Amino acid sequence: MLTLIFLSLFDGGLDSNIIYPVLILLVFASIYLLNKYKVIFKIDFRHPFFWFLLFLGWAGISIFWSINPYRTLVEFLEISCYGLVFFLTVQQDEDNLFSIGRMVFLLGIFIGLFGIAQYLFLDTGRIRATFSNSNPLGIFLAMIFLLGWGFYLRSPSKKIFLGSLIILIALALTGSRGSFISLFIALPLIFWGFKRKQLIKPIQITVTCIIVALLITQGIMLVAPYLQDAIGTGHQLSIFLTRPESFIASSGVGRFAYWNVGGQLALNEPLQGYGLGTFYLAYPLEHAGDNWYARFAHNHYIQTASELGVLGLIFLGGFLFSFLKTGYNKLQKKEYPPFFPGIIAASVAFLIHIGVDFSWNFPGTAVVFFALVGAVVGGKKVSFKSLLPFKRFSIHIFLILILLLTLWKGSANIFYHQAIQLDLAGNVSEAARVYSRVNSFFPINPMAYSFEGRNYFILGLEKGDRELIEKAIRTSQKAVSISPVDGNLHNNLGRLYREIGDLEQAEYHFLLALEYAIFRLDVFLDLGVLYMNQGNFEKAEMVLQEGVSRIDIAIRKTGSEEEKEQKINQAVNLHLLLARIYADNNEQQLVEDHLEEARILNPQHPGVKDFFENEE
Numbered sequence: 001m002l003t004l005i006f007l008s009l010f011d012g013g014l015d016s017n018i019i020y021p022v023l024i025l026l027v028f029a030s031i032y033l034l035n036k037y038k039v040i041f042k043i044d045f046r047h048p049f050f051w052f053l054l055f056l057g058w059a060g061i062s063i064f065w066s067i068n069p070y071r072t073l074v075e076f077l078e079i080s081c082y083g084l085v086f087f088l089t090v091q092q093d094e095d096n097l098f099s100i101g102r103m104v105f106l107l108g109i110f111i112g113l114f115g116i117a118q119y120l121f122l123d124t125g126r127i128r129a130t131f132s133n134s135n136p137l138g139i140f141l142a143m144i145f146l147l148g149w150g151f152y153l154r155s156p157s158k159k160i161f162l163g164s165l166i167i168l169i170a171l172a173l174t175g176s177r178g179s180f181i182s183l184f185i186a187l188p189l190i191f192w193g194f195k196r197k198q199l200i201k202p203i204q205i206t207v208t209c210i211i212v213a214l215l216i217t218q219g220i221m222l223v224a225p226y227l228q229d230a231i232g233t234g235h236q237l238s239i240f241l242t243r244p245e246s247f248i249a250s251s252g253v254g255r256f257a258y259w260n261v262g263g264q265l266a267l268n269e270p271l272q273g274y275g276l277g278t279f280y281l282a283y284p285l286e287h288a289g290d291n292w293y294a295r296f297a298h299n300h301y302i303q304t305a306s307e308l309g310v311l312g313l314i315f316l317g318g319f320l321f322s323f324l325k326t327g328y329n330k331l332q333k334k335e336y337p338p339f340f341p342g343i344i345a346a347s348v349a350f351l352i353h354i355g356v357d358f359s360w361n362f363p364g365t366a367v368v369f370f371a372l373v374g375a376v377v378g379g380k381k382v383s384f385k386s387l388l389p390f391k392r393f394s395i396h397i398f399l400i401l402i403l404l405l406t407l408w409k410g411s412a413n414i415f416y417h418q419a420i421q422l423d424l425a426g427n428v429s430e431a432a433r434v435y436s437r438v439n440s441f442f443p444i445n446p447m448a449y450s451f452e453g454r455n456y457f458i459l460g461l462e463k464g465d466r467e468l469i470e471k472a473i474r475t476s477q478k479a480v481s482i483s484p485v486d487g488n489l490h491n492n493l494g495r496l497y498r499e500i501g502d503l504e505q506a507e508y509h510f511l512l513a514l515e516y517a518i519f520r521l522d523v524f525l526d527l528g529v530l531y532m533n534q535g536n537f538e539k540a541e542m543v544l545q546e547g548v549s550r551i552d553i554a555i556r557k558t559g560s561e562e563e564k565e566q567k568i569n570q571a572v573n574l575h576l577l578l579a580r581i582y583a584d585n586n587e588q589q590l591v592e593d594h595l596e597e598a599r600i601l602n603p604q605h606p607g608v609k610d611f612f613e614n615e616e
Contacts, residue, residue, distance in 0.1 A: 007019070007022060007363050007364040007367050008107055008111060008130060008131075008140065008364045008365075008367075008368070009107075009111070009130050015074065016363065016364075017410075017413060019077065019078060019081060019363055020077075020406055020409065020410035020413070021410075022081060023077060023080065023081045023084070023402070023406045024403065024406055024407070024410075026081060026084040026085065026088065027084065027399050027400075027402055027403045027406070029084075029088060030084055030087060030088060030395075030399055031396065031399055033088065033091055034395060034396065034399075045318075046322055046325075047322065047377075048086075048319050048322040048323040048326065048373065048377055049086070049087070049090070049377075050318075050322075051315055051316075051318035051319035051321075051322055052083055052086065052319045053083075054315040054318070054319075055079075055312065055315035055316050055318075055319055056076075056079055056080065056083055058308060058311055058312050058315055059072075059075070059076055059079055059276045059308060059312065060076050060276075062272065062273065062275045062276045062307070062308055062312075063076070063275065063276075065272055065275060066274065066275025066276065066277075066278055067274050067275055067278050067281055067282060067483060067484060067485050068275065068277070068278050068281050068446065068482070068483040068486065069275070069444045069482065070444045070445045070446060070482070070483070071275075071276075071277035071278055071281070072275045072276045072277050072278065073405070073409060073444065074277060074409070075276050075277035075361070076276060076277075076405075077402070077405060077406060077409060078361070078363055078366075079276075080402050081363060081367065082363075082366055082367060082369075082370040083370070084402075085367050085370045085371050085374065086370040086371075086373055086374045086377075087374070088374070089370070089371045089373075089374025089375055089378055090374045090377050090378040091378060092374075092375075092378055093378075094337050097337075097339075097375045097378065098337065098339065100371065100375075101147060101151070101339050101343075101375070104144060104147065104368065104371070105144060105147060105148045105160075105163060106163075107144075108140070108141060108144030108145070108148070108163075108167050109163045109166050109167060111129045111130055111131075111137075111140075111141070111170070112129070112141060112166045112167045112169065112170030112171075113166060113170070114129045114130060115127035115128070115129035115137070115170045115173060115174070116166070116169060116170055116173065116220065119173050119220060119221075119224055120220060120223070120224050120227055121224075121227060121228065122228075124221070124224045124225060124228070126173070126174055126175040126176075127170065127173045127174055128174075129170070130364075131362075131364060131365075133362065134174045134175060134176055135174070135176045135178060135179065135357050135358075135359070136357075136358075136359045136362035136364065136365040137174050137176070137365075138171055138174035138175075138176025138178070138179030138180075139176065139178070139179045139182060139349065139350060139353040139357070139359050139365055140359075140364065140365045140368060141167050141168075141170055141171040141174065141179070142171055142179045142180075142182060142183040142346075142349050142353075143346035143347075143349055143350055143365075143368055143369070143372070144167055144346070144368075145164055145167045145168055145171060145183070146183065146186060146187070146189075146190060146342050146345040146346040146349060147339065147342040147343060147345075147346045147372070148160055148163060148164050148167070148342065149164050149190060149206070149209070149342060150190040150338075150339060150340075150341045150342020150343070150345055150346075151338050151339040151342055152164060153190060153191070153194075153202045153205070153206070154338035154341075155338050161209065164209060165209060165212060165213055165216070168209065168210065168213035169213050169216055169217050169220070171183070172213060172214060172217040173217060173220070178353050178356045178357045179349075179353060181352070181356075182349040182350070182352040182353040183349055185348075185349070185352055186345045186346070186348040186349035186352065187206070187345065189341060189344050189345035189348060190206075190341050190342055190345045191203070191341075192331055192341040192344070193331070193334065193341060253292070254292050254294070254298075255298050255299070255356065257288065257290060257292035258292065258294045258296075258297050258298050258299070259297060259298070259299050259302050260286075260288070261283055261286045261287065261288070261297075262279065262297040262299065262302035262303055262305070262306045263302060263305075263306075264286040265279070265282050265283075265285065265286055265306035266302065266305035266306045266309070266310075268285070268286070269306075269309060270309055270310055271309045271310060271311065272308070272309045272311070273304075273305070273306055273307045273308040273309040273312060274306065274307055275307060275308075276307050276308060277307065278307055279295070279296060279297055279303050279306055279307055280294070280295040280296070281483065281485050281486060281516075282306065282307075282485065283518075284485065284487070284515060284516045284517070284518050285485065287518055291550075291553045293518050293519060293553075293557070295358075296358035296361055297358075298356060298357050298358055299354070299355050299356060300354040300355070300358070300359075300360040300361075301313065301316075301354070301355060304316050320351060323347075323373050323376060323377065324347075324348075326376060326377055327340075327343075327344045327347070327376045330376070331344065340376075343372050343375050343376055344376065346368075346369075346372055347369060347372045347373060347376065350365075350368075350369040350372075408442065409442070411441070411442075412438055412441060412442035412445065415434060415437060415438045415441070415442075416435075416438050416442075416445065416448055418434055419431045419434035419435045419438060419448070419451070420451075422434060423451065423455070428455050428458050428459060429455075429459060431451075431455055432452055432455035432456055432459060435448055435449075435451055435452035435455065436452055439452060439475075444482060445482075446478075446479040446480070446482040446483040446486060446489055447479070447488075447489075449475050449476065449478045449479035449482065450475075450476055450479040450488075450489050450492045450493075452475050453471075453472045453473070453474075453475035453476030453478075453479065453492070453493075453496065454472070454476070454492060454496075455472075456468050456469070456471050456472035456475060457469055457472035457473075457476075457496050457499070460472055461499075469500060472496060473493075473496055473497070473500075476489075476492060476493045476496055477493065479492070479493070480493055480509075485516050486516060486517075487512070487513040487514070487515070487516030487517025487518075487520060487523060488513070488517055488520065490509040490510070490512040490513040490516060490517075491509070491510065491513035491517065491520070491522065491523050491526060493509045494506045494507075494508075494509035494510040494513060494526060494527075495526060497509065498526070498530060503530065503534065506530060507527070507530060510523065510526055510527040510530060511527070513526075513527075514527060514543075518550075519550050519553055519554040519557055520554070521547055521550070521551065521554050521567055521570035521571055521574060522570050523547075524543055524544060524546060524547025524550075524574060525544075525547065525570060525573055525574060525577070527543045528540045528543045528544040528547065528574070528577055529577070531543060532577065532581070537581050537584070537585075540577070540581060541578065541581050544574050544577050544578050544581070545578065547574045548571075548574050548575065548578065548597075551567075551571040551574070554567050554571070555567050555568060555571065568601050568602050569602060569605060571598075571601050572598045572601050572602050572605045572607065572608060573607070575594040575595070575597045575598035575601070576594070576595070576598055576607045576608070578590075578594045579591045579594040579595050579598070582594065595608070
């Protein structure tokens with residue numbers, strides 16, 4: 001229960017450090033459970049946990065062929081967290097499952113209220129509440145609604161109705177189309193078990209709840225701008241929910257682009273894939289040259305095929321099929337408590353949603369699904385013939401391994417961030433020393449090697465120490481060897497080669513950076529400057545023009561205001577460099593065009609100000 005609360009309340013999103021203390025908590029809870037209750041752990045190929053263990057094991061060993069073992073370890077630990085939630089939930093009886101479900105429902109109400117308050121008093125955009133992204137929040141709320149509403153239809157209560165209404169209103173305010181679609185596709189499952197003549201009332205009250213929720217949502221949208229002293233009458237509900245301007249232009253076309261790339265990657269490495277968690281790095285290998293790029297495939301089944309190959313997809317499919325079959329068997333035999341149909345509906349909604357979004361990679365949402373899976377398999381135990389017995393000793397060994405990996409990764413994170421803080425404080429020498437210690441202790445983080453190499457290079461230049469400069473190159477090469485298709489790492493290495501005058505190697509790594517870093521404007525700048533310094537203005541123009549063509553999408557894909565400002569300044573520099581080339585060629589109109597574009601982007605940029613002040 002604490003896991004569900006921590007990950008949902010404290011930004012259990014992408015790369016959140018909260019996962020590590022939670023994982024440690026789960027390991028100790030599992031060890032305690034195994035020892036206190038002498039759990040007999042016997043499963044066969046029909047049990048979901050058998051397939052999950054195969055999937056987890058295959059995902060773990062993919063670190064040996066992964067194009068970035070660091071990312072593979074991070075996501076392996078996330079999946080281990082999911083597995084332990086599943087394992088612990090399976091062991092609970094129906095009374096405990098009911099208590100857990102009630103607490104999760106209350107958690108959903110709290111998060112829903114928090115999101116509604118955000119919309120009313122802070123911002124009339126899509127709510128995120130305690131999450132860092134609206135879409136995972138949407139499916140989280142959809143699952144909680146189905147869980148609570150399924151129980152309400154069998155055991156009516158004003159409190160559950162009111163709570164469900166709050167959750168549904170918050171879901172509408174997320175603006176998550178995928179969550180709405182998943183909810184309505186899975187919704188009929190909550191009526192399972194009602195006879196035909198009994199269905200009219202549950203359907204009527206469900207429709208009533210949805211209509212009331214939408215009406216209240218529209219009212220909130222009308223009131224919110226006035227509460228925020230804004231001008232206007234609020235968003236129209238239909239426009240807010242459908243966002244028609246982006247349905248085809250971005251969400252639809254974009255997803256097809258991601259899925260196409262994922263499918264091509266799966267065909268490239270059909271057996272083993274590129275390694276767990278590496279979709280975003282492998283993406284440029286099949287990039288179609290369009291304006292689309294995503295960290296995740298927005299379809300976890302395609303992403304699994306690209307990262308773990310056909311075997312990974314089979315193991316994942318076996319897990320999901322055996323789980324759904326177990327749930328179906330219980331429904332057929334009517335061996336289930338009142339909350340069971342809601343659990344099935346919520347689980348199905350999640351499985352639909354990961355076909356169009358990245359909720360699997362969002363621990364705050366995914367752990368709820370795995371708790372639901374455990375609730376389906378647990379409670380009244382399903383009888384299986386034991387084909388694969390596990391000794392408690394072997395389970396302890398596995399748990400200790402997960403614990404050690406978590407402590408290893410978590411400790412490395414702490415030291416790594418210490419080094420970054422030293423860097424930001426300008427203590428280059430001490431930062432280099434800490435990076436070195438981190439890399440000796442945790443030798444699979446390519447960015448730590450790249451930063452260490454950069455710092456050695458700075459120190460080498462300051463001291464005129466050739467050995468330090470050579471060490472900087474070797475360390476940066478190590479970063480590239482760990483993650484060979486990371487454009488950022490190649491660009492960093494190219495800069496070092498450029499500084500020492502090895503222009504051939506600099507060009508080689510800049511070109512690789514150009515191939516692997518699709519929308520990084522600094523890559524185009526670095527290569528363009530290299531060609532300009534060599535007097536190869538024709539190549540420089542081509543590279544810089546290509547960079548200019550990607551300015552809009554690069555700026556749109558920024559994750560923070562600081563990053564956006566950095567991208568804008570890089571874009572300005574692209575235009576200024578092109579203006580310089582055209583000035584040398586006496587192409588005055590092109591000079592003026594690029595200077596005007598630069599001025600529009602950032603009129604306060606020193607290069608822009610100098611030009612226009614001179615003009616005056």
